[in-house]
Amino acid sequence: MSEPLPPLYLAPMAEFTSPPMRVLCEQYGAQRTYTEMVNAEGICRNSAKTLFLLETFPEERHVWAHLYGHDPARLAEAAQIVAAMGRFEGIDLNAGCPVPRITSQGAGSALLKDLPRLEAIVSAVVNAVKLPVSVKTRLGPNPQVPVWREVLQRMEAAGATSVTLHARYTSQGHAGTVHLDTLKAAVEATSLPIFGNGSVVDRATAEAMAATGVKAILIARAALETPAVFQFERGNAHALTEDHLALELRYREKAQAFSRLSPEEATVLTFRRHIFRYFKGLPGANSLRGNLMNLHTLDDIRHAIAAIPGA
Ligand SMILES: Cc1cc2nc3c(=O)[nH]c(=O)nc-3n(C[C@H](O)[C@H](O)[C@H](O)COP(=O)(O)O)c2cc1C
Numbered sequence: 005m006s007e008p009l010p011p012l013y014l015a016p017m018a019e020f021t022s023p024p025m026r027v028l029c030e031q032y033g034a035q036r037t038y039t040e041m042v043n044a045e046g047i048c049r050n051s052a053k054t055l056f057l058l059e060t061f062p063e064e065r066h067v068w069a070h071l072y073g074h075d076p077a078r079l080a081e082a083a084q085i086v087a088a089m090g091r092f093e094g095i096d097l098n099a100g101c102p103v104p105r106i107t108s109q110g111a112g113s114a115l116l117k118d119l120p121r122l123e124a125i126v127s128a129v130v131n132a133v134k135l136p137v138s139v140k141t142r143l144g145p146n147p148q149v150p151v152w153r154e155v156l157q158r159m160e161a162a163g164a165t166s167v168t169l170h171a172r173y174t175s176q177g178h179a180g181t182v183h184l185d186t187l188k189a190a191v192e193a194t195s196l197p198i199f200g201n202g203s204v205v206d207r208a209t210a211e212a213m214a215a216t217g218v219k220a221i222l223i224a225r226a227a228l229e230t231p232a233v234f235q236f237e238r239g240n241a242h243a244l245t246e247d248h249l250a251l252e253l254r255y256r257e258k259a260q261a262f263s264r265l266s267p268e269e270a271t272v273l274t275f276r277r278h279i280f281r282y283f284k285g286l287p288g289a290n291s292l293r294g295n296l297m298n299l300h301t302l303d304d305i306r307h308a309i310a311a312i313p314g315a
Pocket of ligand 1: 016018019020040041070098099100101140170178201202203204222223224225226
């Protein structure tokens with residue numbers, strides 16, 4: 005008998021979890037999605053590029069805005085602007101991103117080294133909006149500083165409605181052991197719902213994470229290989245690609261005010277950057293990958309993938 009699984013969500017991924025990706029993942033069973041990481045400062049400054057990251061498609065049902073920043077007051081202001089858009093189910097705050105461009109601003113995983121500030125941020129956002137406010141973070145900066153227990157106490161005190169734990173330390177980046185034992189201890193240490201994340205790629209890894217007692221599981225990288233991972237299936241690469249290209253064109257048409265690229269050019273770049281991964285492992289996929297730079301139009305793409313046998 006397989007374990008009953010908690011809901012599966014699409015994890016936030018900068019430059020990837022835009023409306024096309026989110027719509028596809030919802031179609032394949034993701035019960036919640038998150039926007040790309042959006043800079044609270046850019047929202048407050050009314051930057052068109054930043055606000056574009058908060059675009060949604062009308063068919064999206066369960067999307068949360070995923071914000072980052074360092075200043076509680078600015079995050080609260082940004083959260084109010086986002087809440088007023090009326091299209092997000094909740095607001096998720098980033099306290100786990102290890103990228104230096106983000107941590108050098110005191111944001112992302114830098115907040116794990118300044119827990120009073122993290123608490124002040126969450127508290128300010130909770131007080132500023134009626135939407136539920138969650139936090140996505142890690143176990144601590146490194147295994148010698150496992151601050152997760154204090155984080156959970158502070159998040160509960162600040163009024164967060166749930167915490168997602170990527171069950172790794174910042175020092176691990178996106179690789180190495182996923183600490184399921186610590187995740188289980190975290191679930192048991194708090195009354196807050198804990199969501200788990202880290203290297204879930206199939207039913208077996210989802211069941212292993214579910215056994216910790218988490219209330220939901222977030223999947224990131226495996227969804228880039230196929231949104232059908234939410235059904236633990238491979239999906240049909242040709243159909244996925246057609247659907248994704250059509251959604252991407254629609255999305256890029258909205259970017260015309262500030263983009264130097266035509267919708268078709270931008271869509272082709274997205275294919276080259278990640279949609280091509282849907283063919284990974286199929287016969288002909290390696291030559292597709294080697295040929296990406298020669299694909300300039302949607303017709304080029306259709307022609308190239310027609311040469312790959314159906315999945
Ligand atoms: C390309 C990429 C972009 C990411 N961007 C974000 C982000 O903006 N915010 C965030 O909290 N995590 C981000 N992550 C981390 C993922 O949400 C997730 O925590 C991590 O990849 C582990 O999950 P996985 O093993 O299912 O990929 C990103 C990961 C990748 C690979």
